[in-house]
């Protein structure tokens with residue numbers, strides 16, 4: 001079964017947010033006092049999230065990325081992941097996390113059947129990390145990466161949101177990590193989710209990041225894996241790992257976009273920057289899965305060709321990445 005949108009793109013990737021809560025407060029993602037938390041009753045139960053996941057897989061989704069907020073703070077996440085992992089036609093179950101809880105949870109996540117972890121880490125310097133996350137401990141995230149590897153996960157992808165004047169001085173330090181470790185370090189363009197004034201000042205185009213790296217290292221392009229996300233990958237000649245850039249703002253990976261999103265409140269989004277959402281809750285109260293399946297098909301049918309945030313145009317309303325899941 002294949003899900004094809006109006007622009008001929010095959011949609012086989014669902015990003016499923018399981019909570020809007022988080023144990024960090026990254027400046028680019030949420031305000032200091034956190035987002036207006038969804039009321040407990042507004043959050044879908046695991047049963048409801050599972051119904052959405054199963055319906056999506058039944059019509060062509062092959063990869064589910066569980067995200068948040070911070071997915072590991074939701075109680076009962078491990079058995080839920082194990083249930084997702086057991087959906088027969090699901091080929092990849094992966095998770096994006098800030099890594100803070102991995103030291104204690106990596107082993108059980110691996111046992112539950114999660115296949116790969118993407119870990120967000122914006123600075124290797126304790127002070128800068130704390131300033132960006134408003135509270136986090138970089139040592140704990142680094143211990144989390146080690147715990148993931150020790151638990152048998154494949155080498156993680158490390159996501160660094162690059163911000164001019166904040167952490168861009170560390171771009172080369174992150175690249176150096178890949179010389180001896182088989183990690184994939186991905187540099188992400190800062191996105192104007194919260195629509196703050198002058199966001200362009202912080203955003204460093206992927207081209208500039210690559211130019212900086214290319215002036216220090218010899219970079220070789222790396223082929224994209226099957227069902228890969230939006231990153232464009234390279235290897236520093238002779239390195240154990242790889243580096244990649246995610247040109248979320250400047251790039252044009254929209255032409256290859258393969259994903260839809262569902263928030264923890266059951267709002268489906270066909271594009272990260274689209275203001276249109278489709279409320280899936282009305283389709284969850286019945287045992288008949290046909291209306292839910294139909295709604296998911298409608299979602300894919302209204303997926304826009306691309307976003308319009310580059311070139312200084314910001315056409316979306318402000319939104320919280322923590323609610324959408326990145």
Ligand SMILES: Nc1nc2c(ncn2[C@@H]2O[C@H](COP(=O)(O)OP(=O)(O)OP(=O)(O)O)[C@@H](O)[C@H]2O)c(=O)[nH]1
Pocket residue numbers: 065067096118157159188227228229230231246247248249257259272325326
């Ligand atoms: N503009 C845009 N950014 C995206 C999209 N998907 C992911 N990102 C951003 O890319 C960054 C990394 O996302 P991840 O959660 O690691 O997911 P991914 O890049 O799809 O990961 P892989 O499946 O491992 O390649 C986050 O900042 C996301 O917000 C997308 O469809 N559009």
Ligand SMILES: C[S@@+](CC[C@H](N)C(=O)[O-])C[C@H]1O[C@@H](n2cnc3c(N)ncnc32)[C@H](O)[C@@H]1O
Pocket residue numbers: 022028029067068069070071096097098118119120159161188189190191192193194321322325326
């Ligand atoms: C919203 S978080 C949710 C998962 C988890 N809490 C984490 O941080 O990995 C998913 C991804 O979105 C990224 N993100 C959040 N806000 C962003 C922004 N304004 N620009 C670029 N990436 C952003 C984060 O760095 C993270 O890699």
Ligand code: SF4
Pocket residue numbers: 022023024025026029030068069070098120321322
């Ligand atoms: S980026 Fe992830 S860790 Fe940071 S505040 Fe947002 S949800 Fe939390």
Ligand code: SF4
Pocket residue numbers: 230253254255257258259270271272273304305306307
């Ligand atoms: S901005 Fe929208 S269309 Fe472009 S890659 Fe992201 S989700 Fe897909």
